[in-house]
Amino acid sequence: MTNRRRFLIHAATACVLAFAGGVALAAEPLGSWNDGPSKARIIAFVEGVTHPGGKDFVAPADRIAVFDNDGTLWSEQPMYFQLAFAIDRAKVMVAKDPNLAKKPVIKAAAAGDMKALAAAGEKGLMELLALTHANTTTEEFAQIVRDWARTATHPTLKRRYTELTYAPMRDLLDYLRANGFKTYIVSGGGIEFLRVISEELYGVPPEQVVGSSIKTKYEVRNGQPVIVRLPEVDFIDDKAGKPVAIHKFIGKRPIAAFGNSDGDFEMLEWTTSAPGARLGVIVRHDDAAREFAYDRKSHFGRLARGLDEAPQRGWTVVSIRDDWKTVYQPLRP
Amino acid sequence: MTNRRRFLIHAATACVLAFAGGVALAAEPLGSWNDGPSKARIIAFVEGVTHPGGKDFVAPADRIAVFDNDGTLWSEQPMYFQLAFAIDRAKVMVAKDPNLAKKPVIKAAAAGDMKALAAAGEKGLMELLALTHANTTTEEFAQIVRDWARTATHPTLKRRYTELTYAPMRDLLDYLRANGFKTYIVSGGGIEFLRVISEELYGVPPEQVVGSSIKTKYEVRNGQPVIVRLPEVDFIDDKAGKPVAIHKFIGKRPIAAFGNSDGDFEMLEWTTSAPGARLGVIVRHDDAAREFAYDRKSHFGRLARGLDEAPQRGWTVVSIRDDWKTVYQPLRP
Numbered sequence: 001m002t003n004r005r006r007f008l009i010h011a012a013t014a015c016v017l018a019f020a021g022g023v024a025l026a027a028e029p030l031g032s033w034n035d036g037p038s039k040a041r042i043i044a045f046v047e048g049v050t051h052p053g054g055k056d057f058v059a060p061a062d063r064i065a066v067f068d069n070d071g072t073l074w075s076e077q078p079m080y081f082q083l084a085f086a087i088d089r090a091k092v093m094v095a096k097d098p099n100l101a102k103k104p105v106i107k108a109a110a111a112g113d114m115k116a117l118a119a120a121g122e123k124g125l126m127e128l129l130a131l132t133h134a135n136t137t138t139e140e141f142a143q144i145v146r147d148w149a150r151t152a153t154h155p156t157l158k159r160r161y162t163e164l165t166y167a168p169m170r171d172l173l174d175y176l177r178a179n180g181f182k183t184y185i186v187s188g189g190g191i192e193f194l195r196v197i198s199e200e201l202y203g204v205p206p207e208q209v210v211g212s213s214i215k216t217k218y219e220v221r222n223g224q225p226v227i228v229r230l231p232e233v234d235f236i237d238d239k240a241g242k243p244v245a246i247h248k249f250i251g252k253r254p255i256a257a258f259g260n261s262d263g264d265f266e267m268l269e270w271t272t273s274a275p276g277a278r279l280g281v282i283v284r285h286d287d288a289a290r291e292f293a294y295d296r297k298s299h300f301g302r303l304a305r306g307l308d309e310a311p312q313r314g315w316t317v318v319s320i321r322d323d324w325k326t327v328y329q330p331l332r333p
Numbered sequence: 334m335t336n337r338r339r340f341l342i343h344a345a346t347a348c349v350l351a352f353a354g355g356v357a358l359a360a361e362p363l364g365s366w367n368d369g370p371s372k373a374r375i376i377a378f379v380e381g382v383t384h385p386g387g388k389d390f391v392a393p394a395d396r397i398a399v400f401d402n403d404g405t406l407w408s409e410q411p412m413y414f415q416l417a418f419a420i421d422r423a424k425v426m427v428a429k430d431p432n433l434a435k436k437p438v439i440k441a442a443a444a445g446d447m448k449a450l451a452a453a454g455e456k457g458l459m460e461l462l463a464l465t466h467a468n469t470t471t472e473e474f475a476q477i478v479r480d481w482a483r484t485a486t487h488p489t490l491k492r493r494y495t496e497l498t499y500a501p502m503r504d505l506l507d508y509l510r511a512n513g514f515k516t517y518i519v520s521g522g523g524i525e526f527l528r529v530i531s532e533e534l535y536g537v538p539p540e541q542v543v544g545s546s547i548k549t550k551y552e553v554r555n556g557q558p559v560i561v562r563l564p565e566v567d568f569i570d571d572k573a574g575k576p577v578a579i580h581k582f583i584g585k586r587p588i589a590a591f592g593n594s595d596g597d598f599e600m601l602e603w604t605t606s607a608p609g610a611r612l613g614v615i616v617r618h619d620d621a622a623r624e625f626a627y628d629r630k631s632h633f634g635r636l637a638r639g640l641d642e643a644p645q646r647g648w649t650v651v652s653i654r655d656d657w658k659t660v661y662q663p664l665r666p
Contacts, residue, residue, distance in 0.1 A: 061538060138580060182540075191581070191584070192584075195584045205394060206583070206584030206585055207515075207582070207583045207584055207585065209584065213581065216577050216580065216581070217573075217577070218573040218574075218576045218577050218599055218603070219573075220602075224606060225576065225599070225602055225603050225606055227576060227577060227580050240550075240551040240552075241551075243551045243558065243560060244549050244550070244551050244560060247471060247549065247560050248524070248546065248549070249540070249582060250539070250540045251524070251525075251528045251539030251540055251542065252539055252540065266551055266558070269553075269558055270551070270558050270560075273557060273558055
């Protein structure tokens with residue numbers, strides 16, 4: 001087959017898929033959302049920035065949308081899921097090498113002693129993360145996360161963590177992408193942890209995941225190059241770190257930002273204070289029956305300033321209880 | 334117009350453009366390259382990884398190609414163009430504030446005293462870069478680079494720096510993208526310097542540029558958030574730093590890498606030592622008549638180990654003299 005012929009066949013296939021996908025999606029955007037002001041605001045924004053010749057039109061290359069992960073795309077109670085991973089990992093590590101339990105924070109984690117873990121404070125937590133997330137190659141670490149994600153189960157909801165993504169937010173990701181947006185995750189969680197699962201859970205490829213990181217080092221072992229994970233923090237992608245990381249990784253200012261806690265405040269502020277149409281959305285956890293209700297009162301994902309300032313900043317506060325038809329739903333096959 | 338109707342019109346337009354572009358490109362891939370083993374090797378690789386069902390097939394999402402910039406996509410003699418920018422910037426800064434000339438490295442730069450600059454060594458150079466690249470907001474810095482790029486001219490070739498990109502490499506970028514590759518720049522140069530010009534020069538959007546960086550800080554000034562550039566190195570994207578940065582920014586291992594100096598060695602090593610079809614290419618500067626001839630002998634862009642090990646590693650060494658029909662060519666309008 002000639003190159004030209006091969007190209008035309010590929011292009012034709014791509015066009016057919018684009019039409020089919022477009023028609024299916026256009027049938028009912030945000031089907032898992034209840035009708036109401038939140039859904040209407042999101043749709044009005046998307047229609048505005050995609051309307052050719054309209055006053056709010058934004059070229060596809062600049063349609064950048066950023067999403068926090070914990071509490072915005074999946075649940076974060078009773079603790080960040082990556083912390084559950086660290087605890088599970090400490091158990092495995094101590095089973096292999098009991099000497100590791102000499103470190104109090106590893107001992108507490110391996111014993112599932114949440115009180116002792118909490119007492120270790122932020123410093124102890126960072127130590128736990130460093131010890132359970134480092135000293136492997138990047139490829140080994142990805143495999144460890146992959147294996148964990150396949151089986152690990154939420155303590156009270158009794159489902160796998162990977163089944164605890166929010167169906168309405170996955171709908172929203174699809175809807176934005178169908179309208180030419182590039183969707184990024186900008187998470188306080190670990191970038192290498194998330195990248196292993198982001199494509200399957202959210203359709204977000206690794207290169208569109210931004211997160212906290214530890215340092216790494218390139219080296220050649222027996223003639224084979226590897227990248228080794230070091231027990232040293234590189235960057236914390238939270239609060240004022242989020243706009244800094246967005247600028248570093250993407251190099252463009254987003255036009256839409258989605259968060260749920262005060263850790264996302266600066267990301268929403270940076271996104272929505274530029275001229276032109278901008279969308280800032282906060283997911284509020286107010287549904288104790290179907291998910292969790294906490295906002296101002298939680299250790300993980302505390303939301304106070306965002307709630308206070310949302311009205312004057314024009315940010316949309318999404319109520320899980322009122323705005324979402326459904327919360328969790330199995331991943332489409 | 335309904336959403337569905339609007340979507341269909343967009344999709345139709347996109348398809349027409351895709352076909353038109355595809356036909357034009359497929360007519361003669363790499364037209365600015367002479368026929369020979371280098372061109373044949375590149376085309377064979379691309380046909381292999383894009384041939385559905387073939388043993389070397391790679392899914393489009395994994396078709397990642399990384400390009401060094403200085404000496405690979407544009408010239409780098411008699412000095413890195415960004416260093417010329419720093420010198421021009423020092424002149425402007427001293428004209429505004431003569432006190433700045435108290436710093437010897439700024440004085441040398443502002444006077445165009447290359448001997449004194451060289452004597453300042455690497456430490457002096459880093460100081461020059463910090464002073465000329467920091468203490469602005471990111472938006473101010475982008476504007477400074479944009480203004481410089483519009484007018485600054487190469488000292489001996491008497492053309493604007495932006496006219497000194499290599500036409501055969503731009504052809505190659507186009508050819509790879511037409512075959513479903515995502516093309517990244519991975520440069521020792523500054524990420525924020527390059528991002529301002531990468532789209533116009535190479536069709537590479539900001540989010541696909543990786544480079545060296547200084548630290549930045551988010552702050553709110555009179556109610557308006559800004560990101561401020563600090564005079565402190567964050568990351569040097571050179572040598573073993575390149576695979577580290579590729580892993581951090583892209584999170585995938587490339588299947589093709591293009592460089593020209595020993596600063597690119599680890600990037601090529603990392604790219605080509607994974608299983609499956611891989612392409613490693615080194616551009617060799619051996620054309621004193623049309624560009625420059627230097628490889629082993631240059632301070633900027635020294636190539637020695639790469640040249641020695643290319644045969645055993647299966648890397649293709651491109652000769653500018655023999656493999657390129659043309660070197661420079663005006664940007665297409």
